[in-house]
Amino acid sequence: MTRAEFLAELQDILQRDEPLDAEMVLKDLPEWDSLSIMAVAGFFDKEFSKTLNFTDFESFITVEDLMARAGI
Amino acid sequence: MTKAKFTKMRISGLSLVVPDYPQSIDDHLDHFDHDPAKLARAKKIVGYGTRYTSPPGCTPTDLCTAAGRRLIDEMKIDLSEIDALICIMQKPDFSQPGSSFILHKRFNLPKSCACLDLNQGCPGFVYGLWVAGSLLESASCRKILLLTGDYYDSSPHLCNRLLFGDAAAAVLVEYDASAAPSFFNLGADGNCYDVIINPSSGARLPIRSDVLDLVVHDKQGDDLKLIDGYLDGLEVFNFSIREVPPNVTELFDYAGVAPGDIDFAAFHQANKQIIDHIARKSGLNKDQYSSLTFSEYGNQSSVSVPGVIAHILKDRVSTGRLKVLLCGYGIGAAWASCITDLDHIYCSGIIKEKFDHMRTREDEISFWVKRITGADHDQS
Known part of the structure; x- marks a missing residue:
């Protein structure tokens, strides 16, 4: 998965109209809530075979941090 | 994991009751900051739709009573032949005694019928069926009534409450020397007891x-x-997608069946996203399972596996023979799956029933005061 594909996928998961970029701070996104956290955990399990727990999510500040965890 | 193969267990009937007081997620816009876009997103991800809730004074034991009476009437069950009543319930009427005894009384079961209560939630139906199967296999019982019910409306913790729908199921499980084999695989992780x-x-x-x-x-x-239920959503999601698919895959191997051999998989209806993940990782196709029961009735806890049968498979199990996967997972943490045949069983579908004029709290206090002081006769 490319970075552009990741951003598009994340935008779809968040059901967000505006595009995302890597520098965006997750907590500043109105769509970033417990619902999206579960959806992102599912996305990581499905696409990257990685399990994300609560501590992981606490450590993610920006969209870039998510991509780093995904390894892309 | 604990595995079992039973060759004398047959599910012969199933009835399911929900209290006929529907609530739509659309009526809870306030929970989504009054933002229709947030509500739409939650519906898409979680699968929120309609759920049914009990009116004041109506308990899971009352729902079980309704489901059991329907099963007994429709199947014309000879009560003298029931050897055991197993009640799977987390919210019995009393912390002691268990509700199996209340149901024993309400169904007028004979003194020869044993009562057993199992404190189990979402995986509970498959755990209860495993116990019933063991009793039939050992020939210590010939007919067993399995009752399970749950409700969530007592909890004011709205976030969780919106997931759950109240329901009860009654199932007749019988000894049948020519039954098709049933296979079970069960597991648990007490480290997750607090999620x-x-x-x-x-x-x-x-x-x-x-x-x-x-x-x-x-x-x-x-x-x-602290008096409400706590649910750590992310941890529940993680242990479900971690533990359940290997449990199901092991069961397929043990039973010698391929995922494609399963006519339908009745997964516990936790929510749409969890069901989709578990089914996909278990190798099942989209036409082999459904999360529609969650969307139309909510997460029915221990009742959701029979809920899927009643909701989605009523006609197919009434008129034909289906090889089904039954799979429950959740509180404990525990998970359990079963492969069995449902062959021309009685199936009520989902019955919506009113529970008006239930006893009030004042009635209840007055009843117990009279009961204990000897001012009245037993009328429960």
């Missing part, structure tokens, strides 16, 4: 005035009380 829990509900932290109004802010940003 779904009601902290102040038992002997550890009895309900007293100091916890009645104590509100805590959970790490997901929701307010709840």
